[in-house]
Amino acid sequence: MGKNLYIAEKPSVAMEFARVLGIKGMKRNGYIESEDSVVTWCVGHLVNMSYPEKYDVELKKWKVETLPFIPDEFRYEVIENVKNQFEAVKGQLERKDVETIYVCTDSGREGEYIYRLVDMMVVTNGKVKKRVWIDSQTEDEILRGIREAKDLGEYDNLSSAAYLRAIEDYLIGINCSRIFTIIYGNLISNILNTKYSVIAVGRVMTCVLGMIVQREREIRNFVKSVYYKVNAVSCGNSFKYKVDTESIYFASPKLFNESGFNKEEYAHELIKYLKEDNEPVKAMIEEIKKTKEARNPPLLYNLAELQNDCSKKMKISPDETLKIVQELYEKKLITYPRTDARVLSTSVAKEIDKNLKGLINYKFKEEVGKILDEKKYEKLSRTKYVDDKKITDHYAIIPTGFGIGGVDRLGEQQRIVFELIVRRFLAIFFESAEYKKITIKIKIKTESFYLNSKACVKRGYLDILDDSSNDDEDENNLDNNFSSFKKGQEILVDDFEIKEGETTPPKRYNSGTIILAMENAGKLIEDEDLREQIKGSGIGTSATRAEILSKLERIEYINLNKKTQILTPTLTGEIIYDIVKCSMPTLLEPEFTASWEKGLSMIEHGVIEKGDYMQKLTGYIEKNINKLKLKKDHKMIFNQILNIPRNITKGKCKCCNGEIQENSKAFYCSNYKNGCEFKIWKNELESIGVEIDRKLVDDILGKDSMVVKSAGAEDVYVSIRDSKRGGVMILLANENK
Template identity: 55%
Template sequence: MSKSLYIAEKPSVATEFAKALKISGRKQDGFIESETAVVTWCVGHLVTMSYPEAYNPALKKWTMDTLPFLPKEFLYEVIPNVKKQFKIVRELLNRKDIDTIYVCTDSGREGEYIYRLVDKAARVPDTKVKKRVWIDSQTEEEILRGIREAKPLSSYDNLSDAAYLRAKEDYLMGINFSRILTLKYGNEVQRFLKSQKWSAISVGRVMTCVLGMVVRREREVRSFVKTPFYRVMAALMAGDKEFNGEFRAVEGSKYFNSPLLYKENGFLKRESATNLIAELAEDIPSITEDGNWSPNVNGEKQKELMAEVTRIEKKKENKNPPLLYNLAELQNDCARMFKISPDETLKVVQELYEKKLVTYPRTDARVLSSAVAKEIYKNIKGLQGLNTARDFATEILEQGTYKNIAKTRYVNDSQITDHYAIIPTGQGLNALGSITHTAARIYETIVRRFLSIFYPAAEYRKVGVTVAIKGESFFASFRVLEKEGYLKVLGSPNEKGTKDLGKDKDSPEEGDNGEDENSDQSFLQIVMSLKKGMLLPVHGLMIKEGETTPPKRYSSGTLILAMENAGQLIEDEELRAQIKGSGIGTSATRAEILNKLVKITYLHLNKKTQIITPTLLGELVFEVVNTSIKSLLNAELTASWEKGLTYVSEGQISKEEYMEKLEGFVGRMVEGVKTLNNQTALINYFNDVASYYK
């Protein structure tokens, strides 16, 4: 009797497939078998690429004349510590009674690669039927759907080609560039560090680019020179409420385009700010020694100073729920909120996936597919079993707000490649008792983001007030939350129900609208009643001192976002959603790359703050690459390689075309390094860098 074989990526996943298929056969060494089916598993990678010495023993020694190393045929070998499981899998794949193979490794490029390597090494005959199971969660329903709708494995040949090319690319760049740079500059680095321990210069297509991003940011911070600035504020009275207006040198002002200004709302010198206050209160002799003015000095009431309302702007503003989580967004939020690294976040969300609590984590998409949208009520209904989500889920189901979700921006098939966004399955809730406190918090974060999209936009009332004091304009703006909408699920910005749209109040950057975040409904009503031409008493003029701030260092989370956006740190989530492209690395590899850079001590990660900085060794390696293979530090170029792999997986270019470009690039770079004679200049760079690490 013929049987079907199901091969998963991990033992835990294989167990879930066996449960879904009702395979009650006894568990053997490395597989589970019943009368009709067999389930087995890899343990991650079973097969890997061979080191150069497998091609020729002489290549074990690193020499200039053996580079570039560009084999025509690549060799692969079974990883030594998993040989036993490989042998079990190989025998099962080739068993005569197995006629159909269901490939159930993770649904992505790396999962595809894991099986293809095994298939090739095990020499599985093409006479067997091979089908690919592609699922988005490990719920029983989804597993059975994936098996039922499994496509021929050949349908994923382009993805397989991209997977092989990604591995070859990392292999060729890593081996060739690490060897040539170590041979050329390794001794200089070792001598400079006075290190007795020899170590190679480790570089790679993605990791070196990321190192460059962090080093450049650190140097921007170092070279930053603080600029002090001085803003003039007016304390204005409206009814019995006081609010602040900020001076801006707009057109018509005596100071419009004046060289005395840093920006339109900040002076370069305190003296200039003091002079403005003196001009505004010139006939009211009550300016204090620090340049401020008050109508009451030494208990004596002075002549009243008035401000005329010259403009009132009133409008409503709606803010929609954010898009759903992809892995990068989740890693960024977890680094910010829970101070955990992207690597830790991925491990946690992978555990949540394996416990059926959430959908597949290694995704770049932030939307749902139209097919999932049709069944989304099931996910919501399942969350009624979760205490913290029960009321929200019930409200959504009762009001039916999920019914039109397919017509919103949260559903878009064109924005999905392999998988849709990370959402709760609504199942597996009994596993919540077995996860850590951190895992539970991350799960709730995913749940709340998911449920928020079924709520309406938050509605704000905004009012902008412009007043004139002796011809100079002062501006104030306010925003109050009128309808919380989705914030009912995600939480209001602050306890008073207000939100500051402006930037740091100590920064006079353009676009700072100085919105008052302490306003409330009663105060808003007073401001709303103001009319053009009304006079408001000025209760004070004061100088507010500030200084420009340096660029922010990357946190582990913002670095992941910058990698996703091809080296750009785009903090605005709406703008990030519009960025097209594959970025640097993939959702599956970014955390691992960052982890490696920390492990080899090129970068330092502060575990408490999640701030990332370069080490001295990391900066020395940066200098080596910057003077030899500078293009490795180019974020756009690195992203273009990733984009090329996407083109291969989509069938837009052939694997032969890609390989030709790759070999040409590696060969040219290696030969170029051989001709360089820049060690002396490099030592000068090293000395400059080292001055920051004394």
């Protein structure tokens, strides 16, 4: 009888398969073999697409004439530094005594691609090929995956989508980066004062850069408006003014919004009117409204939601979160992490008590015990947390219930992320949280004032989700405070106060919110409840978003503040944005980028043909590259780009009055060649939670010291003084005012 060959994506996973299958064989050069089985492994990708120069040496030079580069047939090659492992894998796949191949690479598009590329380069005539598709790496699940492995052919559509994704990134990356660099490279060098600039353009990457640049410009162009609100104070309670149809200010141009005036004098005018023939000022309690509001536990984590929470709570990047969950997955603690779904499948829900029972020895013994005793999991299938229609390949991230004994040996961050996942999971078995709201409306003459108060009356799932943001009053206080108020009662107003309000600029993206915005075609929905309902098409996939962000940071188009996780574009990033905006704006449109992603998912589900997709793709590239080749607009675009205010700092060096220049690490003096060492290090700004903002640098250069708001919203005192770092002048300080 022939042997079974198991091929995994990486060595650690291969060892796990060998252990579960009881394959106790010799570990040889790149594989393990027993009587009836062989286990081998890739080391991630072993094969990739060949660069243009492999098609034709002449294509090594970047020339307009050779673009667009769209080969009829794509070439692939073994990656040089993993050649040995490729040979080992090839040797096993081509063995005469191997009868069945079990593909055990990661259960996703990229995992499929890793195997298919290898398969393409070897000869496996007549062998049976099966695909092992699993949701976790527990023993049971691995065995189930092997037992229920389907024919590899059933995953051909997924494979087509994987190939097309790579081709699309390749064609857009190569053609656009080349044409943009040829045309605009010098322009960038001139603006940035560098020798040579390559312009890196990517299908998803450039779109994300655009989101970050646009947001920065909205903030830069934002003009703050101040308005004036009026409160009526009675017995220590502040009632807030709100205009309604009975008001003498209804639809008045003096109003800024329904609760504030354009000018302070109008606020005084209102107070004067309220006091006129009415002293002491009397008010009538017109309405006391009590309402109750329930909030259900949120849906489970998918990767984007988890990355957002980790960015917010732990200040770690999506890339770091992905690494951590991958580790937790390989330690069998959690289910497959690269998932979009926030719900469970019916079949998993049926056996969910297994996951719960496994958690009994984890830190929430009491809570888990209660869920099990009261069988709170029995009706799970009928809740919003279970929905087969909302699952494509994997369900939400939940604890498997296995490997709990190993939690103590995890690193600190791994432990925290695991706990987040467990809390989120247990929460769905908890009751909803309930709030009581009291609204008291008082009337002074024709004008209405409101007092709103809210208290959490039942914490429900908040007990496990530990939302410490809950700083409402408790119920007793709420009732006590307002028990003296009765409808129709007259009260005295002790005083009026005028409060300034101001409009706020949009917020910068941080590493978490950008992932959420990518998940929803460029729109960030801040409210988690709303996010549950709206599921748009995404930019990138769960598996790729973190890497795209890391790449933008690596090539210095964006800056990620390590302390605050806030994203800002660099000067280079902004110029690239302007170039793309002027010459190929569709690359910046989230909806457009998301539509490509949607196309790929339609290929995956067999809705459209890959030929049609390819045609659309090559058509897009040909049209756009040929348009750029015509050159007729270039001069205009050059001028347009040169005329955009760059926000390059205009400040002067504090030592020698030289010009201030900027690179990725610092703002420095143009006289550095003559020995001036003046520098403002960007990471010094980061370390005090201040974003890299050229206007801020100018402001500081113009003064000796100033107070700025940090991302934590506290005031930070900033001054320029000597630093210990090589004796240069530097910006520093984190002292309270």
